[in-house]
Amino acid sequence: MLPRTRFLTDGSLEQLARRLRFLGYDVATHRGARLGELFAAAWREDRAVLTMSARQPPKSAPVTVLRVPREDLEAAVRAVVAAHLPATAPWSRCPACNVALQARSAFEARGELPGRLTRPGVPLSWCPDCGRWFWPGSHVARMHAWFERVIGRPPDAVDQP
Numbered sequence: 001m002l003p004r005t006r007f008l009t010d011g012s013l014e015q016l017a018r019r020l021r022f023l024g025y026d027v028a029t030h031r032g033a034r035l036g037e038l039f040a041a042a043w044r045e046d047r048a049v050l051t052m053s054a055r056q057p058p059k060s061a062p063v064t065v066l067r068v069p070r071e072d073l074e075a076a077v078r079a080v081v082a083a084h085l086p087a088t089a090p091w092s093r094c095p096a097c098n099v100a101l102q103a104r105s106a107f108e109a110r111g112e113l114p115g116r117l118t119r120p121g122v123p124l125s126w127c128p129d130c131g132r133w134f135w136p137g138s139h140v141a142r143m144h145a146w147f148e149r150v151i152g153r154p155p156d157a158v159d160q161p
């Protein structure tokens with residue numbers, strides 16, 4: 001059984017962090033943090049560190065470190081999925097903010113979204129942090145296809161390696 005891991009990274013891996021959040025991985029970002037600061041924060045918050053650096057964590061903060069290749073987003077996603085399980089279900093957290101999305105009714109979305117999306121039966125969710133709305137649209141379909149190609153199975157199956 002793979003560990004269910006929460007991650008911490010800095011702004012340099014934001015594109016990877018966003019992809020992983022689509023899959024349900026809890027990836028916190030400390031923008032501008034130095035690697036030593038990341039190690040210390042990850043130790044305090046019980047997270048593993050995602051980094052491109054080869055540096056080892058100090059003895060004072062012996063955190064798990066997952067090294068990912070530079071400028072190879074697909075290989076980086078594969079490396080994470082191969083060794084760690086996501087904290088929550090796919091499509092359940094905001095890809096930008098990492099917070100849990102909240103289910104919203106069509107009624108609550110009136111005036112915020114086009115009418116075609118605010119009909120009964122369209123599952124809507126909303127990020128309490130940035131206020132963005134999410135629904136099963138073309139973006140999700142494209143992401144779904146990207147993950148199927150990169151990790152060889154649909155996002156909903158990352159929990160069953």
Ligand SMILES: [Zn+2]
Pocket residue numbers: 094095096097098127128129130131132
């Ligand atoms: Zn958000």
